[in-house]
Amino acid sequence: MNAPTLFGLCAAVLVGFGLYGLIVHPQPLRKVLSFNLMGSGVFLVCAVIARRGAAAGMGGDPVPQALLITAIVVAFAASALAVALMLRQFDETGSSSLSNDPGPAPAKPAAKGEA
Amino acid sequence: MSIALHLALIALLLALAFWTVVARETFAAVAGFVSYGLLLTLAWVALSAVDVALTEAAIGAGLTGALLIGATSRLRKTEAAARAERPGRATRVLAAIVATAVAAAIAACVLLLPDPGPSLAPEVAQNLASTGVGNPITAVLMSFRAMDTMLEAIVLLFGLIGIWSLASDRYWGGRPGLAPVVEPNGILAYLARVLPPIGLVVGIYILWVGADYPGGKFQGGTVLAAMWLLLLMSGLHDAPAVSQRWVRLALVAGPAVFILVGVLGVFVAGAFLGYPEGLAKPLIIVIEVALLPSLAVTLTLLLMGPPQRSESSP
Amino acid sequence: MSPAAPVNLTTPGGLLLVLAVLLPFAGVLLGLVLGGRHAQRVAWLTILLGIGVVLAITRASLGSGASLVYLLGGWAPPLGVALRADGLAVCMMLVVAVVVGAVGVYANGDFGTPAGQRETRAALAFWLLLLAVWGSLNLVFVSGDIFTLYVALELLTFAGVPLVALDGRAETLQAALRYLVYALLGSMFYLLGTFLLYGAYGTLDIALLAERVGAQPVTWMAAALMTAGLLAKTALFPLHLWLPPAHAGAPAAASALLSALVIKGAWFLVVRLWVDVFPGIVSLPAAQLLAALGASAIIVGNIVALRQARLKLLIAYSTVAQIGYLFLMFPLVQALNATQQGNAAAVTGGLLQAISHATAKAAMFMAAGLIYSTLGHDRVADLRGAGRALPMTITAFALAGASLIGLPPSGGFLAKWLLLSAAIATAQWWWVLVMLVGGLLTSAYVFMVVVRAMAPAAPGWSPKKQVPGYQQAAVLGLALCSFLLGLAALLPFDVAQIGRAVVPLVGSP
């Protein structure tokens, strides 16, 4: 098994970790952290694809590598916006949470237990 | 690197990632993530993506890490309450199952990718000469797919507008971030006096070599942003008020120059974002030089958050 | 799909596509620098110019009868990025321009910079974000490259999220955060799919991908990931957790943008992918699954809407339901493809549904905003007096409601007719049932709101605030657009089919 394939499998696992964290962590900050973890897994997939496209004397296909740079910067902007929202919510309410849905209160309490 | 080294790197990456997910304390998790990010740069290098490694080190690990560490310390009080909201066992098991299934599907896809993989590298190599730059990634970013790069600069700006729009009305037009605590003799202040000049040179160097070797405006801009952040944190310099004209000009200068050069292309090269024969490299450098300060200011202010103090506050 | 024009050559008028995208973005830059009430002026100038550009695009594409294409930097795909505008894109750009214009007029009343202040946060942010949403949407419609589309989607999200939290209340901050994190998850899925497609086929260009994709696991997985990610951004039931609080909590003008336009961006991409990129590999079961989600959205969304105590939440849930309608077209397209009849009826039906919902929903949210300012609340149970104080607005609400219900001559009716015809032609009667039941449920809440608003006010009651006439006119104008859209069938040309295989519609208007 060659290096790109190994990293590709590693990327898949990283995406899985990120997804799990995104689902189960109640704190928004941990969700953003998990999102970044998942994102890095996705980026790693892309890097693997770039590496597999090595040709013409280049160590990797430059097009996906360029895409990666763009994607990393976009992900950073997203994290910054999310963190700013969290901090503002904390300033306003003293808490940071995504539950306590301010939407419609159900007519009766929702089904017991989780999921 | 040999396979054994790769395996070790992967094992370490997975261990740190696992820690990031399961750690009880948010701070521990973030610390794990930052070290994970630094290790990840090795992975990019291992995959011959040195430009990406630089970007990852600067933005993925560096700035994102700083952002998350800052948020963690501010939000420490909410952690206990949040733990109570943790979903029950059934949810966690279900989450683990579906996450595993998705990961398995992705792994299968990775294994099933065609071999050898399709590549645009030959086409890039073929057309590299006409762009005048030596680094193929810079050629992609600034010429073949220049639209993406322009949009990326605009994405950062939109992010900043979004963050600013969260300000409380009474502080609108004021300075972002908390008032700095000045400790003239602290280690931070010392670093803040010594590092910025070096950082400035490094940042500009990274930009300059980016045309032909790994590097470029994003990485360079991040180094400059880091230096400015150091100054801000040490209290030697205060963040500018968001209503100041020069701040706004600095923010939009880069994207504006990019657009203008693009429009120029319509007239002299027959296509938006096209470069005339022979002038490609100078024009690319003009754009990069214009983008560097804009990116540095944007990245710094993204980290600083919305205005939180009135303009006159110390 | 075989577009009539060569794919990889810039066509006359192609530069207009660049303008349609860049003009709003340039407006954002200029508005940010000038700040204050200049931002509003810049926004208005941009809106007027932008509408001109979109009209010019329409003229150019009607004139040539083919897709407009522009190669950025002169580089042809797969190396470069192409912008393409077929009939679908042109129609969407037109409707977005109309809605943005109307929202702009309305917002003059709510987001002016008060005298004596140099710059206010909400006003500056709103005008910049309005342009940002517009530019991003135009990019979504014309981009021919799936990675540029990813960036466009992110631009759209970054422009949409702050709109949710524009008035700064704690619950809107939370709604915005939910929206952002969930949308980011969706983007990551989309991005992963993009990378997988590149890994398998070595191109990101839509037209080239359409030629190259084959039925193999990587394509399936990429299509599944991209679709799921886009559904999260469209808020199709059961992936709609962020929509009701976000759309109901935002200021009226922002809700109008979000509900009418922003979600259509991701929906449009699903259409692009399923109809243009993956027509060969999309299976009927997958299309049925998509429509089944749509059907459950229609039923659950409409019923929950009926039970809302607040008008804005009611309208937000109505959006949840209407999103469902947008996805009923897919099995019909699929089945029509199989019968060699051409999918024109279903695609045009879906497009009309999107257009009429965009105009009607924007009108409804803005009407709700006016009702809120006039009454000081938006409790559905206590809307009496609104009809007397705001006759034009309640009329607009009723007309927009008629369009959602699908009463003729609204665009909603025409859409329903086309979709129902396609459903019957392909023997999928269950979608007929869903559409008809959905229409009845919709009529229930529209009726409820209109009747309560028509009740006479309590004696001695007076409006909390006089709303300007131009705001009412903007709302009514938009509602009329939606209500009279069906008359477009009387026009002598069919914009939606430009650049697509044109097949005469049998048994349909």
Place this chain on the structure above:
Amino acid sequence: MNLDQTLLAAAMGLPLLLLLACASARLRRRMPALFVLAPLPALAAALWAGHDSMLVLGNTRFALRFALDLPGAMLLGCAAVLWALAGMFAWRYLRERADSDGLVVCWLMTLTGCVGVFLAADMIGFYFLLAVLSVGASGLVLQGEGPQAVRASAIYLGLALLAEAFLLAGLILLAQATPDGSLLIRDAAAALPGSPWRDLTLILLLVGLGMKAGLVPLHFWMPLAYGEAPIPAAAVMSGAVVKASILALIRFLPWSTALPDAGHALALIGLFGAIYGVLIGITQSQPKLILAYSSVSQMGFLVAVIGMGLAAGDTGTALAAAFYAAHHLLVKGALFLAVGVVMLTGRRHRWPMLVPAAVIALGLGGLPLTGGALTKYAAKDLLGEGLAGSVAVVSSIATTLLMIHFLRRLSAMTAVEADARAPAAMVTAWLAMALASLLIPWALYLAIPIDTLPKAVAPAALWAALWPVLVGALLALGLDRLGTRIPQVPAGDVGEVLYPLEDASMAAGGWCERVDAFTRRWAVSCIALLLVSLLFGWTLMVG
């Protein structure tokens, strides 16, 4: 544009123009005075427009088309008369009312829809104008002052839209089966017998139109709506509006092909409704409600006529049914106006109002020499001598009984002041309407060769018409003896079922709300996203 087309355009155009003019508050206030004029172009079109020219709006790919056939002209003319006279009544009525805007707008909207439906020659236009008609009419019901007006209006609109949902499905099936993509109702009706979905299309059309016509058991909107609507609105609704469904049946059904199953089923339901309406009607005490149940009964009878014609494939059905409908249109409209006038008239002046009412009311039961006798005579051949014919006789008896019950109730509800007189405009409108309902059927009978006059006035025919009326009168005496022992059935009878249904739907709504709240939890929603992507992957793989 030739004269015919101009007439058609004016018939629709004037009400539409007036409706649009309502956007101005100043014009809106003056609009009631124009009510009487608004339907006159329609009357002119009915009288003079040729029956084979067509008004086309649109392009070659798609166009709205309008035309007038003989049944349509007959109904349109009568409807125009009713709209004009009821408009006069409404104008006077509105002078007493503080807020008239809603009624004015809804009146003109209903008129536009009503004229439009009678003229529409293509399916899209028909469906569109039917929707306009329904929405306008539900608005008219809403203008009633009773506490139940909102509920009645909601039920009216709900059932109308439900009916239109059936219709829409039926129309699309029709369109799919019509060759050359034609959307003309004519072509669709001709193509229906050969359609691959013939039975389904017929069921959808008949259910949809049957609901709009008030067929039992989906008739309950009728007493609720007519009971709550203001008098002039009830007059036009029970007279003109409801006939849209009859005209649609006449136009959509293929008369040249015998469809015995569908026809007999329709006839059976119709005849049941004809008797059922009377049975519930005699338990009512409010004249408006009695008239509403009489409408249920009459519409049932009319549908039965159409059903028998369909079963036999008799091409004469269209004209006979239209003639019957035209008579009912005039009489029912007139009687509602009578209720409005008598309510305002004192005991001393009531007889000049009651006597014409008695004549035309008994005409509904088939009193010889009235229009009612003529229409029943025209329909007789269609029903034949079998079961349907017997039921027709029973229906005559029952209708007479119900009408006598109505007259007794009507005379009991005069104004409190013995000397009170109804406003002159209202009285004029009512008497003119009464006169029209006596004369127009004769004029139609003579102008249109339905049958020869001597046969209709032959002694045998007269006796056949008279004896059921006499029996009915006798029964009415018996009913009077029963007096208070007749149980009181609430207006809307089976509509009462809606109350428990509402509870059930509330419960279902609560369930949906819980589903919504559950799926909007973060963890659930994320897991759903992953599941959706996996499901898509799987469905793409298996497909």
